[in-house]
């Protein structure tokens with residue numbers, strides 16, 4: 140009952156009908172839904188700042204709930220790659236505040252002597268840089284697209300990684316980014332989520348979002364309002380509402396595999412990382 144009221148609310152969001160969406164969300168909230176309450180509040184008083192530009196809510200989000208074991212597994216897997224491949228240089232694309240990178244460097248026996256960080260949010264990038272161990276550090280406070288457009292042909296990294304960041308780029312633009320990056324890296328490691336490829340706006344997709352976001356919100360307590368209003372609701376509404384600022388284009392691991400193959404990568408491996416509240420997380424490597 141709650142999931143179908145929530146799905147109705149999300150359907151109204153997708154139709155651009157904020158009044159109907161707010162009413163259905165409020166009805167779900169009366170039935171005890173955390174998502175209903177969060178969505179109703181968000182639709183009434185929307186925040187306008189980018190979720191990564193003013194990152195307090197994002198940073199609270201990644202420090203709570205299932206993100207703790209998710210990042211533990213991610214950083215351990217990355218540390219394993221550093222020790223196995225012993226890269227002299229490492230490029231992190233969309234490194235955020237270093238939530239995956241810094242513990243990985245800490246855990247690994249091998250340390251790359253050159254570290255490059257591409258991250259458009261200056262607030263997140265400065266936190267990441269402050270936490271780096273001694274290494275030659277180069278930063279690009281910009282998007283991966285702008286970084287690649289300015290890159291000299293001889294620039295090269297034995298290992299590039301991107302954790303939960305490449306899904307911020309729309310599918311076709313992401314294929315172009317991956318293809319442009321390929322001659323500059325020996326190996327690319329991507330951590331992301333295996334999200335079902337339901338047709339956009341379909342009832343299956345709306346029910347999936349309703350169920351998973353309800354589960355995700357339940358993992359937060361004191362920080363729930365901050366996380367919901369400043370991160371999860373803009374991410375959710377951004378996927379549905381026509382013309383909204385969208386920050387996520389997730390897809391199944393099969394589509395990731397196809398996309399990397401189309402961009403010219405070979406030797407793909409995909410291993411599970413953690414069974415996260417939204418969808419299972421995996422680590423993909425390709426060369």
Ligand SMILES: C[S@@+](CC[C@H](N)C(=O)[O-])C[C@H]1O[C@@H](n2cnc3c(N)ncnc32)[C@H](O)[C@@H]1O
Pocket residue numbers: 191201232233234235236237238239257258259260263281282283284301302303304305307308
């Ligand atoms: C979900 S966060 C993940 C951050 C970090 N990699 C982690 O694992 O915690 C997504 C990151 O991608 C960055 N981002 C967004 N658009 C980007 C783009 N076009 N190029 C590179 N990074 C981007 C955001 O600023 C944000 O830091």
